[in-house]
Every structure is written in C-alpha cells, then in structure tokens.
Amino acid sequence: MYSQNLAEHRRHVEEVLQWLRDYQLFLKAEKCAFHQSSVHFLGYVIDSSAVRMDKGKPKLLTWNPAATQAFNTLKTAFITAPLLAHPDPELPFIIEVDASTTGVGAVLSQQQGSPQTLHPCAYFSRKLSPAEVNYDIGNQELLAIKLALEEWRHWLEGAKHPFVVLTDHKNLEYLRAAKRLNPRQARWALFFTRFQFTISYRPGPKNVKADALSRLHGREEPSDEPEPILPEKLFASPISWLEKTPPEPSAPASAPPGCPPGLRFISRTQRNELIHSTHTSLGTGHPGTHGTLSLLKQCFWWPGMASDVRRYIQGCRECAISKSPRQLPSGKLLPLPVPNRPWSHLGVDFITDLPASEGCTCVLVIVDRFSKSCRLLPLPGPPTAFDTAECLFNYVFCYYGLPEDIVSDRGPQFTSRVWKAFCKCLGVTVSLSSGYHPQTNGQTESKIQEVGCFLRTFCHDHQEAWSQFLGWAEYAQNSLRQPTTGLTPFQCVLGYQPPLFPWDGSPQMCRPWITGSERVRGSGTQHTRNSKEPSAGAERQRTFEDPRHPSTE
Numbered sequence: 001m002y003s004q005n006l007a008e009h010r011r012h013v014e015e016v017l018q019w020l021r022d023y024q025l026f027l028k029a030e031k032c033a034f035h036q037s038s039v040h041f042l043g044y045v046i047d048s049s050a051v052r053m054d055k056g057k058p059k060l061l062t063w064n065p066a067a068t069q070a071f072n073t074l075k076t077a078f079i080t081a082p083l084l085a086h087p088d089p090e091l092p093f094i095i096e097v098d099a100s101t102t103g104v105g106a107v108l109s110q111q112q113g114s115p116q117t118l119h120p121c122a123y124f125s126r127k128l129s130p131a132e133v134n135y136d137i138g139n140q141e142l143l144a145i146k147l148a149l150e151e152w153r154h155w156l157e158g159a160k161h162p163f164v165v166l167t168d169h170k171n172l173e174y175l176r177a178a179k180r181l182n183p184r185q186a187r188w189a190l191f192f193t194r195f196q197f198t199i200s201y202r203p204g205p206k207n208v209k210a211d212a213l214s215r216l217h218g219r220e221e222p223s224d225e226p227e228p229i230l231p232e233k234l235f236a237s238p239i240s241w242l243e244k245t246p247p248e249p250s251a252p253a254s255a256p257p258g259c260p261p262g263l264r265f266i267s268r269t270q271r272n273e274l275i276h277s278t279h280t281s282l283g284t285g286h287p288g289t290h291g292t293l294s295l296l297k298q299c300f301w302w303p304g305m306a307s308d309v310r311r312y313i314q315g316c317r318e319c320a321i322s323k324s325p326r327q328l329p330s331g332k333l334l335p336l337p338v339p340n341r342p343w344s345h346l347g348v349d350f351i352t353d354l355p356a357s358e359g360c361t362c363v364l365v366i367v368d369r370f371s372k373s374c375r376l377l378p379l380p381g382p383p384t385a386f387d388t389a390e391c392l393f394n395y396v397f398c399y400y401g402l403p404e405d406i407v408s409d410r411g412p413q414f415t416s417r418v419w420k421a422f423c424k425c426l427g428v429t430v431s432l433s434s435g436y437h438p439q440t441n442g443q444t445e446s447k448i449q450e451v452g453c454f455l456r457t458f459c460h461d462h463q464e465a466w467s468q469f470l471g472w473a474e475y476a477q478n479s480l481r482q483p484t485t486g487l488t489p490f491q492c493v494l495g496y497q498p499p500l501f502p503w504d505g506s507p508q509m510c511r512p513w514i515t516g517s518e519r520v521r522g523s524g525t526q527h528t529r530n531s532k533e534p535s536a537g538a539e540r541q542r543t544f545e546d547p548r549h550p551s552t553e
Helices: 006-022 065-079 137-151 170-174 183-192 208-213 268-280 289-297 305-314 317-322 385-400 417-426 438-459 463-477 489-494 516-521 523-548
Strands: 038-041 044-047 051-053 094-099 103-112 117-127 163-167 197-201 345-351 362-368 374-379 405-408 429-432
Touching (some): 094 137, 094 208, 103 137, 103 208, 117 137, 137 163, 137 170, 137 183, 170 197, 268 305, 289 305, 317 438, 345 385, 362 385, 374 385, 374 438, 374 463, 385 417, 405 438, 417 429, 438 463
Parallel strands (some): 163 197, 405 429
Antiparallel strands (some): 038 044, 044 051, 094 103, 103 117, 345 362, 362 374
16 A cells, blocks of 8 residues: 555555455455555565665575576577488487377487487478368377378388387377277378387477477468558448349249149249248258149249259258168068048157157157158157057047057057057057068158158257257148149148248139038048049059069068
C-alpha cells in the first residue's frame, strides 16, 4: 500500500485489515511489514524516489575462471556452424530418428576422430502427408525409420557393419519379434530385411537432435502484406449489390403437345430442384429411382423424366453413404401365397442394438404382405413374447382387425409358449422362417433395410435422435407406390393418398385414387383386383430372377 503521508497510510492499513477480517482472509505475520519507507520486491528496492536493483542479489553469484570458459565456449558454439563429416564405410553408422505430429527427422552419425566422438554425417527431415498425420504414434515412429533408411539406402544397404537405430519409442525394440503386424507394418518389415540393424531405445530428453528436425515443418511463411491499421472488428462484410432489379417470377412454361392431360409440364431449369425436393423430403425418405419417379408422375411430366431422375439418384451423396448394394440370393424364388385383403397376412421382425433415443433401443417392424403397409413401433429394448403380443393387439389388431397368418423368424419371442397360445386363442396361424434363411420373411427384411437407410440418411450426424424420425419413416414407406400393386400402401388400405407436398394447393394435382361412394361400393372389387396384381408381380419377378440363379437341388 502506498500513501502520501503517515496518517493516510494508517487509515489505508485499517481499511484493508477490516476488509480482510470481514471476508475471513488471513495474512502471515512473518511476510508482512508495516510503515516502511522502502520495500524489497522481486529483486528490486522500491521507495518514494526511485526503483533500484537489490544489491544483495549479485552477491549470490561467484564468477570464476570456469564460468568464463563456459561462457566463451557457449559464444563459440553460437557463432560456429558444425561441419558434416564424410561417411566412412569402414565404420559403423548410428541413426537417430524421431517423429512429431507434423513431420519426421533423422540424423546419420559416426564415431570419428580422436578421441572418438559422435559426429553427424547427414540430416533428414520431411513433413507428414495428410494421411500420415492420421497414423498412431507407433506407426509414425516406424515411418521415421523407414524414410531414414530410404534416404541413406546407398550407405546402409550392404554396410560392412550392422548399424544402430536410436528411437524414443521403446515398443519398436520388439519389432523383429512381433507375431502380429498390420498390412502396412508387414510391408515395411519386408523392406527392413534388406538391412542389418538393431533398434535401441533412447529416452526423449536425450534424443534432441532428431526431435528438433521433426518439428521444422508447419511454420507459416512471413507475409509481405502489411497488417491493417484498424482492428478487424471494425471491418464490415463485403456487400454485393444487385446490378438490376430481380426479375419477376416467370409464368409456367407452356406444355408441349405430348404432355398428358391433368399433369403440369416442368421446364428444364426447374427439374433438378423439383427432383431434389421430392427425393430428400422427410415425407419420402430418399427413395430409389422407381419410388421418386412414381411420386413425380402423380403431378408432373416432362420428356426424359426417367433418365433425369435416374441420373440424380445415382449422384445423391446421402444415398451413397447410407445405402448398401443389394445382393441377390441363390436358388429359385418361392414366394409366399398372396393374401386377398389388407392386414390379413403379416410379417414381424425387430431392429435391435440402436443407439439410445428417448429411452428406446429397438423397433418392432410390422408389414402387411398385401398392401406392403408397415407400422414402426419404438421399444425400450428387445421385448418379451407378452410385450410383442400386447403391441400387436394395441397398434395393429385394434385398427385393422385380426390377421390370419403371421410370419416371423425363430427369435425367442416367437417360439415361446406365450406367443403360440396368444395366436391360437385368436385363431392366427404362426409361420416361422427356416433356420438361417431370412428370405422366408423377405418383405419384412426388405422393409427393415429401407427403414435403416432412411434413419442413416437423416440421423447420421445425430444418431441419438432416430426415434424422432421414426414416424416420418413410416409415413414415407406408406407413401411409395409399390410395383406389385401399382398403388401406395395408403391408397391400398385407406382408399386415397394423403398429400405429401403442397405444390400449388390445387386439388387436381393430388387427386385421391378412390373417392366418395366409389370407396364404399368398390372396396371389395378393388381388393380383388389388387390381390391379382401381387400374384402377377411375383410371377414377373420369378421369371426375371430364376434364370439368373442356379437351382439348389
């Protein structure tokens, strides 16, 4: 504390001590000095007149001839560049290597002269490539050895004496005795067989030469451009002014003579945007070429629509990341019998081991084999047979009636006595798939793959949020036109297709498939006609697939 006079100083001391007492802070008496005209602080003496050096500090230093010699030696080392020695093939070599996060360094040395001292013969340093930066520390240290041997191969390969490699990574001492190497290490080990050397451990503090060489990279070159005088926060972002008034929205392009009635013709400049919005919407879920094309054909038309959609789908990045190629099964196709009404024959399976999302890690997938409609129910984990039966009754049977048959795999839920008793009580036939043959329940397995692609596409950055998109996945699957029925599951079950996109609000653009009294009077006729379509589709698929698959008999 500094004060102008003694009275003021006493008042300052009392105020400070009172504050310390109020906040229960304590001082050590031995380190306190009160009413001083000068104080010693960090090697200085401070008083009212000046700040001077503490004369007691230099007395601790003793300067003698040894200190003078050390000082002169240090000056000589700073102003004298060391000379590289010429490698002598008759003497053994010593290599010091090290790796950092940005590069590798190495020193080739020999013990020369009298007395024998370690003298450098060559230096090596190289920056790591972007791929090499991702190596773990062991592979980076091993890479340093490999690059050093490649750099001085003309001296080291076939050398008269075995040489020593010094590294600060102790695990490399056991490289020759390692029984399991990854492919990269195996290739490098094969290259090392050309040389006779041993790897020895040297602690990091002693491996300073190679360590310094490994850190010579990554420095920014000084820029000749002067820095701005004003601080960066005072600069505004560049503004690009419009040279002319934005054009008014153009009128819809006139339809060519070949445009079907009731469909809107899309000009060339708007096609990619329309395909993108249809394909990537949450309501569709990145369908394939056929699914996207069927959605567009409901309301739009232009020449070459199929080729444009196919070209866009092939370039969709999300589909390429999230979807896997389908592999065709072997053997002749034996499709299951075709039902005669919706939700009479079901397929049931589970999607398990999902990341926890709102307490759920499992999805119960229920597929109607007639309409291809599906229900997706999130569950906290793999359910018991009782829980499975309860979910089916509450979310399927209560809405669509009791089914006639349920196809499932041989999981513990479907082979238990509880499940069999439940189905027998309701008059439902239990059909279990063959062992190790998921194709028996192929429609459900295919639906699981499509749902998985949907969730991967929309949740790859936030995998714990998949349950929030599950309803959209169900809506998207039930909105896609099925090639076997020619209808969407919504149209097949409800008699109409709920709107997906508010294109322009006109009712004729998204007209229902069955309307008004037709839905009531013609439901039986519609289901009879639809039941024939899957049979014809199955026959077409069998005719196409069987010649490409050998018989298993």
